[in-house]
Amino acid sequence: HLATSLPLPSERDHLRPRIDLVVFMIDIKSKYSLKNVETSLAHVDASFFLGKVCFLVTGVGRVNACSIETNAVCKLGEAYCSPVLHCELELEGVRAATAQRLLRMLQICAGHIPGFSALSFVSLLRNSDDD
Amino acid sequence: FNLIPAILFSPPPRQENVDPQKTAFLLRKAWTLYSVTPLYGFRRGRLRDYARLLSAFIAAEKQKGLAVEVGVELDIKVALSSLAELRGSELDQAALLVQLSSRSRASSRSSEDKPVWLGWFCSVFGEDLSENVPEAFTCLPLFLTHGAESYTSLVGRWFQKTFDCCFRRLAISPMNLSWMVAMWAGCKLDRAASAVELVFSMPRLSQPLDISYAIHPEDAKALWDTVQKTPGEITQEEVDVFMDCLYAHFHRHFKIHLSAAKLVKVSTAVASAHCDGIVKILHSQYLPGVLMLLTELAISQIQ
Numbered sequence: 001h002l003a004t005s006l007p008l009p010s011e012r013d014h015l016r017p018r019i020d021l022v023v024f025m026i027d028i029k030s031k032y033s034l035k036n037v038e039t040s041l042a043h044v045d046a047s048f049f050l051g052k053v054c055f056l057v058t059g060v061g062r063v064n065a066c067s068i069e070t071n072a073v074c075k076l077g078e079a080y081c082s083p084v085l086h087c088e089l090e091l092e093g094v095r096a097a098t099a100q101r102l103l104r105m106l107q108i109c110a111g112h113i114p115g116f117s118a119l120s121f122v123s124l125l126r127n128s129d130d131d
Numbered sequence: 132f133n134l135i136p137a138i139l140f141s142p143p144p145r146q147e148n149v150d151p152q153k154t155a156f157l158l159r160k161a162w163t164l165y166s167v168t169p170l171y172g173f174r175r176g177r178l179r180d181y182a183r184l185l186s187a188f189i190a191a192e193k194q195k196g197l198a199v200e201v202g203v204e205l206d207i208k209v210a211l212s213s214l215a216e217l218r219g220s221e222l223d224q225a226a227l228l229v230q231l232s233s234r235s236r237a238s239s240r241s242s243e244d245k246p247v248w249l250g251w252f253c254s255v256f257g258e259d260l261s262e263n264v265p266e267a268f269t270c271l272p273l274f275l276t277h278g279a280e281s282y283t284s285l286v287g288r289w290f291q292k293t294f295d296c297c298f299r300r301l302a303i304s305p306m307n308l309s310w311m312v313a314m315w316a317g318c319k320l321d322r323a324a325s326a327v328e329l330v331f332s333m334p335r336l337s338q339p340l341d342i343s344y345a346i347h348p349e350d351a352k353a354l355w356d357t358v359q360k361t362p363g364e365i366t367q368e369e370v371d372v373f374m375d376c377l378y379a380h381f382h383r384h385f386k387i388h389l390s391a392a393k394l395v396k397v398s399t400a401v402a403s404a405h406c407d408g409i410v411k412i413l414h415s416q417y418l419p420g421v422l423m424l425l426t427e428l429a430i431s432q433i434q
Contacts, residue, residue: 032391064302065393069367
């Protein structure tokens with residue numbers, strides 16, 4: 001399900017399936033996308049931040065088109081205890097690899113991988129970052 | 132590629148002791164920017180030799196058929212000189228000027244030389260690069276050119292061949308342009324200043340669309356003065372607040388989010404800069420400050 005911002009319209013609440021993972025997409029070329037994500041974050045229930053949220057930064061191949069400081073996004077990830085993924089949407093290989101990663105994360109968050117919970121996965125990611 | 136992340140950065144220093152006459156030729160010209168890696172084996176005493184060699188190289192390339200101007204018999208005369216005034220501190224190398232002039236074969240008097248191309252290498256407070264580099268290298272990370280691209284290419288190739296250095300066009304990101312406009316709009320100027328202008332390019336449209344946002348210079352300075360907390364320091368947060376105010380104001384009136392567009396050009400009374408790496412410096416007082424910024428951008432592109 002794609003949305004340009006949160007909260008989702010309440011009219012369709014009863015028709016909506018369970019949400020297992022929220023991916024916030026930030027375009028490094030657009031300051032507006034960061035602001036939009038920051039305001040949308042306020043509408044997400046705190047329980048999601050136990051491994052069911054991640055940030056996806058796009059446009060990172062274009063160093064010269066940066067409108068956002070990469071540090072700002074990293075700080076956002078730290079503040080919300082959620083991983084930050086980077087992706088260059090225009091490159092098919094990277095796009096496919098990122099999609100597979102997200103799918104894998106979704107499987108874990110939906111509880112389809114025995115022995116692995118969303119929370120344990122996210123702590124694994126955080127520990128490897130600190131190394 | 133970022134400027135200093137959120138720490139101390141002094142606004143452009145005013146330099147009263149530099150003779151403005153010597154640097155007047157730099158003002159009000161559109162300079163194309165390049166970053167240059169350190170030059171190996173460059174000797175300041177051999178400038179006349181280098182000028183001869185470069186001249187011969189250009190003549191040879193013309194013979195090979197890479198003529199710059201077809202059908203016109205022009206000799207290209209090369210002059211190399213140093214400009215000690217153009218540097219930040221004693222730790223910087225003096226600037227190096229390369230001038231190409233044409234002399235029609237019909238006349239042999241040097242007073243008839245017509246300048247056709249101008250380029251200069253400089254380093255203003257570029258210690259970050261030079262302190263980490265071995266003795267045999269000369270650090271002049273910023274290269275500015277004015278004139279035909281074909282001459283730039285010739286000069287560039289000769290320098291690359293002779294000093295084993297590497298040139299790259301210096302692109303300026305929207306983030307760096309924001310820093311520039313915030314800093315320059317806040318500069319104190321003696322005379323009436325021109326408007327502060329920001330040009331945005333709207334993404335993903337079938338027809339290219341540019342939006343030009345012009346602000347009265349006094350309003351821009353007043354805004355910056357309320358945002359900047361410590362004189363002599365500029366932080367990323369302050370630049371963000373400044374830009375957010377401008378975006379919010381525009382959105383209030385036109386319902387367009389400029390923050391979703393790409394900032395491509397900024398223009399103030401101090402200087403103007405384009406994301407393709409083209410700058411024009413308009414005010415001699417702030418010349419060192421602008422060059423310091425550009426040197427820093429060049430160094431971060433090299434590293």
